[in-house]
Amino acid sequence: MPEMTLVDSVNDALHTAMDEDDRVVVMGEDVGVNGGVFRATEGLHDSYGEERVIDTPLAEAGIVGTALGMAMYGLRPVPEIQFMDFIYPGFDQIVNEIAKLRYRSGDQYEAPMVIRTPYGGGIRGGHYHSQSSEAYFTHTPGLKIVVPSTPQDTKGLLLSAIEDPDPVMFLEPKRVYRAVSDDVPEGHYTEPIGEARLAREGEDVTLIAYGAMHHVAMEAAERAADEGVSCEVVDLRTLVPFDRETLEESVTKTGRAVIVQEAPRTAGFAAELSAFLHEECILHMIAPVQRVTGLDTPFPYTLEEEYLPTPTRVLDAIDETLTY
Amino acid sequence: MAVADLEQRLDPQGEPTGDPPSLDEDELLRIYRAMAATRRVDERCMKLQRQGRIGFYGASTGEEAAAVGSAAALDEEDWVFPALRQGGVMLYRGWSLEKWFHHLFGNEEAAEKGRSMPCHFSDRDVNQVSWSSCMATQLPHAVGMAYAADYQGDDTVAAAYLGDGATSEGDFHTAMNFAGVWDAPVVFICNNNHWAISVPSEKQTASETFAQKAEAYGFEGHRVDGNDVLAMYEATREAVEKARRGEGPTMIEAVTYRIRGHSTSDDPSRYRDEEEVEDWRRKDPLHRYQKYLVMQDVAAPDDFEAIHEEIEAEIEEALAAAEEGSPPDLESTVEDVYDEVPPHLADQMAALKNQLEE
Ligand SMILES: Cc1ncc(C[n+]2csc(CCOP(=O)(O)OP(=O)(O)O)c2C)c(N)n1
Ligand SMILES: [Mg+2]
Numbered sequence: 175m176p177e178m179t180l181v182d183s184v185n186d187a188l189h190t191a192m193d194e195d196d197r198v199v200v201m202g203e204d205v206g207v208n209g210g211v212f213r214a215t216e217g218l219h220d221s222y223g224e225e226r227v228i229d230t231p232l233a234e235a236g237i238v239g240t241a242l243g244m245a246m247y248g249l250r251p252v253p254e255i256q257f258m259d260f261i262y263p264g265f266d267q268i269v270n271e272i273a274k275l276r277y278r279s280g281d282q283y284e285a286p287m288v289i290r291t292p293y294g295g296g297i298r299g300g301h302y303h304s305q306s307s308e309a310y311f312t313h314t315p316g317l318k319i320v321v322p323s324t325p326q327d328t329k330g331l332l333l334s335a336i337e338d339p340d341p342v343m344f345l346e347p348k349r350v351y352r353a354v355s356d357d358v359p360e361g362h363y364t365e366p367i368g369e370a371r372l373a374r375e376g377e378d379v380t381l382i383a384y385g386a387m388h389h390v391a392m393e394a395a396e397r398a399a400d401e402g403v404s405c406e407v408v409d410l411r412t413l414v415p416f417d418r419e420t421l422e423e424s425v426t427k428t429g430r431a432v433i434v435q436e437a438p439r440t441a442g443f444a445a446e447l448s449a450f451l452h453e454e455c456i457l458h459m460i461a462p463v464q465r466v467t468g469l470d471t472p473f474p475y476t477l478e479e480e481y482l483p484t485p486t487r488v489l490d491a492i493d494e495t496l497t498y
Numbered sequence: 499m500a501v502a503d504l505e506q507r508l509d510p511q512g513e514p515t516g517d518p519p520s521l522d523e524d525e526l527l528r529i530y531r532a533m534a535a536t537r538r539v540d541e542r543c544m545k546l547q548r549q550g551r552i553g554f555y556g557a558s559t560g561e562e563a564a565a566v567g568s569a570a571a572l573d574e575e576d577w578v579f580p581a582l583r584q585g586g587v588m589l590y591r592g593w594s595l596e597k598w599f600h601h602l603f604g605n606e607e608a609a610e611k612g613r614s615m616p617c618h619f620s621d622r623d624v625n626q627v628s629w630s631s632c633m634a635t636q637l638p639h640a641v642g643m644a645y646a647a648d649y650q651g652d653d654t655v656a657a658a659y660l661g662d663g664a665t666s667e668g669d670f671h672t673a674m675n676f677a678g679v680w681d682a683p684v685v686f687i688c689n690n691n692h693w694a695i696s697v698p699s700e701k702q703t704a705s706e707t708f709a710q711k712a713e714a715y716g717f718e719g720h721r722v723d724g725n726d727v728l729a730m731y732e733a734t735r736e737a738v739e740k741a742r743r744g745e746g747p748t749m750i751e752a753v754t755y756r757i758r759g760h761s762t763s764d765d766p767s768r769y770r771d772e773e774e775v776e777d778w779r780r781k782d783p784l785h786r787y788q789k790y791l792v793m794q795d796v797a798a799p800d801d802f803e804a805i806h807e808e809i810e811a812e813i814e815e816a817l818a819a820a821e822e823g824s825p826p827d828l829e830s831t832v833e834d835v836y837d838e839v840p841p842h843l844a845d846q847m848a849a850l851k852n853q854l855e856e
Contacts (some may be wrong), residue, residue: 207769208696231702232633232667232694260632263668298553300615302631439846469846471835476604476612476825480850490853 175357178352183215183325183358184290187332188252192222192361195250197312198336201228202254211256212292212351220254234264238289242272245287250336256333257306258293258345272341273316288335292348293321294386294436295468295482300319300475306385306437311343311448312413318342319413320367323388325356327411330365338367340380347386354389370417372424376406379430379492382421382447384410387483394488413443421447422454429460430495439467461498464491504721504753507728510781512789519728520735521570523796528728529570529590530791533562533784534802535809536586539595542813543602547762552602556617560725560757563783564689566590567730568750572657577647578626579640581633581659582617583689583756591624595812599820606826612733612833613826615759634664637673637686643748644682648744655741656684656791657734663694665711666702673747678715683741685734686712686749689724691756696769710747723782724752728790755781828830828854 178186191198200218202210206229209216219227230237232298234255241251244389255261261268268289275285295304316342322328328346359429373388374395383391395405406424410416425431431442431451448463466483474481509515521529540557547555558565565586572578578587583613599606602616609621610628620628627643640658647654664670665688677684688708692699699802705711707770712719730752737748755778759766766775791797828851831841839847 202679203694204696210734211763212696229697229701232663232697233666233668235668236666262632298615300618300631301613303615311612368620440842447802469831469850470843472613474613474826475615477828477831480854481831486856487853490856 175359177355178325178358179352179355180322180325180346181214181352182327183328184332184346185216186358187329188215188218189221191252191333191336192218192226192331194362196226197248197250198252199226199228199249200242200252200254201241202229203232203256204231205254210254212348212471214290214346215254234260234262235267238264239267240270241287241289242267242275242285245341246275246283246286251287253287253289253337255289255291257303258307259302261291261307265310268311268317269314269496273314276340277316284339285341286339288332288344288345289340290332292351293345294347294349295473295478296349296386298475298478301472304473306435308345308413309437309442312443314382316341317414318367319345320411321345321347321413321430322411323347323350323383323385323409324354324396325358327365327371327409329358331361331367331411332461333362334364334367337364342367345385349386350389365411368417370411370413370420371409372406372420374405374407374410376403376404376428378428379432379495380406380408380424380428380490381432381434381492382408382422382436384413387436390483390485391434391488394485394492397485397489398492399483403496405492416447418450418454421451425451425455426458430456430463432466432488432491432495434466434488436468436482438470439465440470442467461495464494466491499584504723505729505733506723506726507732508726508786508790510786512786514790519732521731522690525570526791526796528599529566529731530787530797531634531805532566532569532586532590533727533787533807534805535589536562536565537784538806538809539585539589539598539813542817543544544758544762546602554616554762555602556582556761557758558585560778560783561689561691561754562586563670563725563730563787564687564752564754566795567727568657568752570731572655572736573645574625576625576655576657577640577643577737578624579636579643579656579658579663580619580629581636581661581689582627583661584659585617587620587659588619588621588624588626588691591626593621593624593626595816596819597621599817600823603820603823605820605822605823606830607688607820611826611830632805634660634667634669634673634739637669640684641673641677641680641682644677644684645680650685654741655738656682658684658686660686660688661694662688662690662692662699662702662708663697664688665708674711677747678717681744681746683744684747684749685737685741687734687752688749689752691754693756693760693770694804695760695764696766707751708803709749709751717749719749721751721753724754725781725786727783727787754783801850821838
């Protein structure tokens with residue numbers, strides 16, 4: 175298996191999908207000739223031509239709205255939104271149209287499409303190149319939300335998303351686009367949407383995270399181990415629908431949970447997970463769930479490292495649950 | 499449909515065409531100075547980025563005339579809603595270079611307190627509203643501001659800048675439509691620099707020109723040589739005067755070219771020919787204007803050297819001052835989210851401080 179970075183794995187998955195199925199089209203700003211500002215679509219334009227790899231006008235509502243029309247008519251569009259921070263001009267199309275088409279048409283029409291977008295902080299991008307706004311979308315019935323954290327999962331999940339009959343938002347942790355690499359299977363290969371990955375087994379506390387924060391959780395687990403604390407780490411992978419079984423099992427076993435999310439705290443996805451754990455596992459829990467999150471502020475520029483959750487902050491939260 | 503003529507006051511050799519400009523010598527030199535400062539500051543900032551001293555930069559090389567020529571036609575009390583390449587507007591309006599560098603370094607001394615990424619120049623002192631990065635979002639604001647000024651009986655005009663790429667966003671069309679319906683005192687200035695990152699302007703629109711879009715919204719659009727600073731000045735002046743007379747909006751398409759990459763994160767060799775860039779280098783707005791100034795005896799060739807040296811010295815001084823600046827206080831992260839820091843944010847900050855102090 176070749177070793178790949180996360181962004182190369184996105185690219186590999188797109189090549190694989192376009193090779194296998196000529197209904198797959200890629201579209202967005204700078205995705206064609208330039209191969210994407212992060213190079214996620216590198217080489218696609220050369221291999222599949224401008225009819226299938228479309229450099230669109232600069233308009234997110236147009237990108238996702240026309241993708242919906244294509245999806246209705248049988249294509250499998252994979253629109254890219256250059257940064258998640260720029261998705262909002264397309265918000266109405268996503269939330270009111272793409273998410274609801276199957277339901278409001280009584281299942282006569284469907285919207286099989288994958289909206290890929292890099293999200294998250296840690297790249298010195300300030301308010302408009304750092305947002306982690308998954309919660310707006312997890313709150314929208316009709317969308318599946320996938321957030322990979324490793325190159326291997328990225329390919330498997332992206333190919334699953336493209337095959338999925340429902341619209342999927344595929345959020346790519348750009349902070350680790352090139353910072354992580356692992357072995358990625360060649361050719362067609364899928365990972366199931368809706369299943370978490372048990373990334374590390376442990377006894378004392380369950381750490382739950384997704385995307386870039388999974389790596390923060392792993393580092394915290396490593397450091398906790400040095401202090402004799404055994405962490406189980408769950409990489410959520412899919413936010414909607416999330417893997418209830420894995421979470422329930424793990425927290426029933428450990429009795430403690432720390433959830434890490436880089437998005438602002440209030441009404442973030444960690445709150446949903448926390449509510450779920452309290453509802454389902456309360457009799458097994460030794461301490462209330464702890465959340466380690468971004469602040470309830472716009473994403474700062476200079477002080478971004480202070481804003482973002484760190485392994486140290488996760489360790490503090492672990493400590494809170496242990497000393498409760 | 500015939501393509502509208504390109505409005506010019508200077509031919510590529512700097513020879514005046516048509517009426518002489520309505521500017522005196524001091525004004526002509528102030529314009530030159532701001533253009534030259536923009537060019538030099540950009541060069542310095544590109545270097546700072548390469549040295550890793552700032553994280554990002556988007557230069558406006560080649561587009562100085564579009565920025566400064568239009569800025570010179572505005573009054574001090576007019577409001578500016580910039581896009582990415584309007585640093586020259588700020589410099590013409592007298593914004594200090596020290597503040598410029600504080601902003602690039604993300605210092606607490608910056609007008610925006612170190613919260614925004616580089617190149618989001620804004621300062622209430624020069625009536626330049628903060629730009630958000632999100633393409634075209636500023637345009638409806640400009641129309642609303644213009645409406646409010648009119649409503650309050652002020653004769654303040656809004657200058658709303660955008661790029662060719664931004665004309666594809668819904669907010670552009672919404673703003674143009676509202677401006678037309680309301681007869682708002684706003685001037686849209688669209689730098690058609692032929693590229694939106696890697697996407698050429700032919701892929702943004704099937705219209706012959708960007709200027710003609712104004713027609714559909716019920717007002718005039720002018721296609722102006724954006725590398726001709728006097729043409730930019732005159733076209734903007736007419737549009738501003740018209741707006742002040744209560745005769746509504748105008749759109750100006752400044753036909754120009756993005757000489758450098760989109761930003762320091764971009765490699766234009768991936769998508770465009772160097773030949774095209776060379777063609778446009780020959781139309782350099784600064785050289786053209788220099789020739790004009792010399793021909794008109796407003797300046798001697800040596801004067802430019804002196805001006806450039808002065809600018810370089812100012813840059814070094816401002817840079818040195820900004821390098822002494824400090825990062826924002828941790829606590830400032832939770833300030834200005836609201837007028838007052840609400841209890842939950844105060845708690846979050848207290849917890850964070852505790853953790854960081856451990
Ligand atoms: C809503 C939105 N979508 C995408 C982007 C990413 N982006 C930044 S600049 C740019 C191109 C802008 O082109 P243009 O409007 O022509 O301005 P120029 O950079 O040429 O001055 C793009 C796509 C953005 N900033 N905002
Ligand atoms: Mg442009």
